[in-house]
Amino acid sequence: MIRTAIAVFALTAMPALAEMVTKPSPHSVAETADRLVAAAEGAGASIVARVPHTKAAASVDMELPEAELVIFGNPKAGTPVMQEDLRAGLVLPLRVLVHAADDGTAVTYQTAEDLFAGMDIDPAGEAAARIDTALGNLTDAAVAE
Structure with missing residues (x-):
């Protein structure tokens, strides 16, 4: 009985899979990342960093x-958003991964609801909606024909 309770607690305490x-x-990948940077800067955002994961792996003789x-x-x-819950600083600024995919290139990002899970930020609120809209628009610009 105690083991079952512990197992149930452990499963319910685990974070949900990221959306x-x-x-x-x-x-x-390079052109998509460049297009994303241009779209973000055009929308008034600042680029904090571009992290070249592939080059970093190569620097330690890994692929x-x-x-x-x-x-x-x-x-x-x-x-x-951080005024609502300072812990949002763990996930802000925003991140988009531009990467090789089975059939070419893709962009991947987390939704605002997932980013702020467990924080005192309304996932249906205005701030979350603005973030989802921005991520959607900027990634759409990056992948447009």
């Missing part, structure tokens, strides 16, 4: 499929 959105891109993480944000949009 991610993946979109195919007709462009190379990864082509992948680059683009980290970007806008303090005007992110600060109100």
Whole structure:
């Protein structure tokens, strides 16, 4: 009985699987990442970093499929979210992974609901909606023909 209770508790305490959105891109990883950066900057965001995962792996004589993480944000949009719950700083600025996929290139990101799970941020609120809209629009621009 105690083991069953512990197992049930352990399963319910585990975080839910991340909800991610993946979109195919007709462009190379590098071009898709460049297009994402241009779209983000055009929307007023600042690029915090571009993390070349594949190059990092190669630097230690390991291999990864082509992948680059683009980290970007806008303090005007992110600060109100962090004012609601400072722990949002764990997931802000926003991140989009541009990567090789089975059939070419793709972009992947987490939804606002998933990003802020367990925080005191309303997943149906205005801030979450703005983030989801921004991520959707910027990734759409990156993968557009």
